Amino acid sequence: MSTAAVTDKRPSTLRAASLPRWTPWAIAAGSLVLGIGISMGAGLDSQIQWGLIAAVLFVLGTFGIAARVEGRRQAKDRVATSLVWVAFLLAVVPLVSLIWVTAVRGVKVLDLYFLTHSMGVVADTEPGGGIYHAIIGSLEQVGLATLIGAPIGVLTAIYLVEYGRGRLAKAVTFFVDVMTGIPSIVAGLFILSLMLIFKMQPFGFAGSLALTILMMPVVVRSTEEMLKLVPNELREASLALGVPKWRTILKVVLPTSIGGITTGVMLAVARIAGETAPVLLLVFGNPFINNNPFEGAQASLPLYIYQQFANSAGSGAAFDRAWAASLTLIAFVMILNLVARGIARWKAPKTGR
Amino acid sequence: MAKRIDVSGLTAFYGSHKAIEDISMTVEPGSVTAFIGPSGCGKSTFLRTLNRMHEVTPGGRVEGKVLLDDEDLYGTGVDPVSVRREVGMVFQRPNPFPTMSIFDNVAAGLRLNGNYKKSELNDIVEKSLKGANLWNEVKDRLNKPGSGLSGGQQQRLCIARAIAVEPKVLLMDEPCSALDPISTLAIEDLIGELKERFTIVIVTHNMQQAARVSDRTAFFNLAAVGQPGRLIEIDDTERIFSNPSVQATEDYISGRFG
Ligand SMILES: Nc1ncnc2c1ncn2[C@@H]1O[C@H](COP(=O)(O)OP(=O)(O)OP(=O)(O)O)[C@@H](O)[C@H]1O
Ligand SMILES: [Mg+2]
Numbered sequence: 001m002s003t004a005a006v007t008d009k010r011p012s013t014l015r016a017a018s019l020p021r022w023t024p025w026a027i028a029a030g031s032l033v034l035g036i037g038i039s040m041g042a043g044l045d046s047q048i049q050w051g052l053i054a055a056v057l058f059v060l061g062t063f064g065i066a067a068r069v070e071g072r073r074q075a076k077d078r079v080a081t082s083l084v085w086v087a088f089l090l091a092v093v094p095l096v097s098l099i100w101v102t103a104v105r106g107v108k109v110l111d112l113y114f115l116t117h118s119m120g121v122v123a124d125t126e127p128g129g130g131i132y133h134a135i136i137g138s139l140e141q142v143g144l145a146t147l148i149g150a151p152i153g154v155l156t157a158i159y160l161v162e163y164g165r166g167r168l169a170k171a172v173t174f175f176v177d178v179m180t181g182i183p184s185i186v187a188g189l190f191i192l193s194l195m196l197i198f199k200m201q202p203f204g205f206a207g208s209l210a211l212t213i214l215m216m217p218v219v220v221r222s223t224e225e226m227l228k229l230v231p232n233e234l235r236e237a238s239l240a241l242g243v244p245k246w247r248t249i250l251k252v253v254l255p256t257s258i259g260g261i262t263t264g265v266m267l268a269v270a271r272i273a274g275e276t277a278p279v280l281l282l283v284f285g286n287p288f289i290n291n292n293p294f295e296g297a298q299a300s301l302p303l304y305i306y307q308q309f310a311n312s313a314g315s316g317a318a319f320d321r322a323w324a325a326s327l328t329l330i331a332f333v334m335i336l337n338l339v340a341r342g343i344a345r346w347k348a349p350k351t352g353r
Numbered sequence: 354m355a356k357r358i359d360v361s362g363l364t365a366f367y368g369s370h371k372a373i374e375d376i377s378m379t380v381e382p383g384s385v386t387a388f389i390g391p392s393g394c395g396k397s398t399f400l401r402t403l404n405r406m407h408e409v410t411p412g413g414r415v416e417g418k419v420l421l422d423d424e425d426l427y428g429t430g431v432d433p434v435s436v437r438r439e440v441g442m443v444f445q446r447p448n449p450f451p452t453m454s455i456f457d458n459v460a461a462g463l464r465l466n467g468n469y470k471k472s473e474l475n476d477i478v479e480k481s482l483k484g485a486n487l488w489n490e491v492k493d494r495l496n497k498p499g500s501g502l503s504g505g506q507q508q509r510l511c512i513a514r515a516i517a518v519e520p521k522v523l524l525m526d527e528p529c530s531a532l533d534p535i536s537t538l539a540i541e542d543l544i545g546e547l548k549e550r551f552t553i554v555i556v557t558h559n560m561q562q563a564a565r566v567s568d569r570t571a572f573f574n575l576a577a578v579g580q581p582g583r584l585i586e587i588d589d590t591e592r593i594f595s596n597p598s599v600q601a602t603e604d605y606i607s608g609r610f611g
Contacts, residue, residue: 242438
């Protein structure tokens, strides 16, 4: 009886009307035209509004057309798909336009001279000068921060995943969580207060310390996740061979997850490479080349960008330099990302014959 | 070479949960002993107490004695790492190290434990792979990743890895449950050959397998869900399968269970 009731509700055939494959594109094009039309008619001149109207039309149109032709279930399915696409575009459009604008404005003064000279005595309002001193400062500060932060972060994560039991592990996890939420300016102030106690002048390494504070929780979190992905069976297989735990971690667990760990560290590096606030407080900025991170004020790329914008006083030269430095910074972060991906792919557990 | 195992009054816990209770048995050197019993009765747990792998699980705790030729594995000052070098283990699911080649997988136990010359390693790897009946299939691709092998080959790779460190006892937890009949047969033959050199304990859900490969069979059961598992009886395999002394064993073997 009950089976009869169920089959009654099903269509008698497995075939169903379906829209051709190009339908989503057609609906998208249609809603774009319609969106622009409506906006022009209503006198809206913001392109963002046009796009949003088109997006709403696209989702509604998809549902309407699919519901009419294919039925409600397929319509819901299509709406979900189109929502995903709209969300994807909403995320990508600002990103692409940001990179585009930076690239267009940045290439104006970005050349070899710009990369290999410092500002020196060039006034902020004059053309000329470069970012060599800022690149050196960034590399040294971020490099030192990574040198300290990455090992501590990775070791902390190893402790938490492989050894951590009970109160201490809970406490460490809690503090890592708290540290994740520390605003960069607060980390800067913390180091600044120490500097004031010891009556020190701004120097690069102080910035590194603040960056380390910001970097460590990110490294811990991502490394933890990667270590948790390593199947327990591998650890047990190694232990059952009579391999001590520390060697198991070193030779089995870490090699299996090294790709992911590197990616995590690189992302953390990318994050601190763009920090301005603590650098402003602790490293101060310096138009001259200072190769020594342990003494004297230094520059850094994000700080340079900020100062050029702030001091441009309407001058085009400083503006252009700020954009060019931004482009350099983005390129730096992108290269880091590519390197991380390369390492991840290279180190990924091998499959195939 | 092979060693005797003598268990007395062994009880194992997961946190506060008592998984097995008061198990005593003797496993003769150079014999094959099969563990059978319903799911959840603690066969794996008991097996893992025999090489101190049980304590690797969070909350894992053991009471009682396990004597390996006269040395108590749970005695004070005993290093679990040295225990595991004496008592090797093969797991239910093949688990070769994914970052290592076939050669490195077999050599892993040796490499991670000490310094061996390349020529020594070559010899041991070849011997172990031959011992695991895998040599002919992989000798041309020793440097390829171990995860590129079939499931049955991977399992034999894991056996090769386990015997490469020359343990005295080899524990196998359902080593054939993921394998086809042909690979299963290959591993069963292998067990027959290996028992000359090792004491072997194997957990299996396959009655025919237990009857085929083992000299002695132990039947485990639990009184009710949530109760700890117990050893019901252990006897010569022939007797267990023809004329067991406990009714529950006969019921289980003949499928009249529950
Ligand atoms: N990691 C664990 N944590 C807590 N309890 C566990 C754990 N592993 C097993 N147990 C419990 O211990 C008891 C015995 O489990 P065990 O895995 O030894 O059974 P088994 O006889 O090997 O079963 P199967 O034949 O299904 O493999 C079960 O009640 C199980 O729930
Ligand atoms: Mg089991």
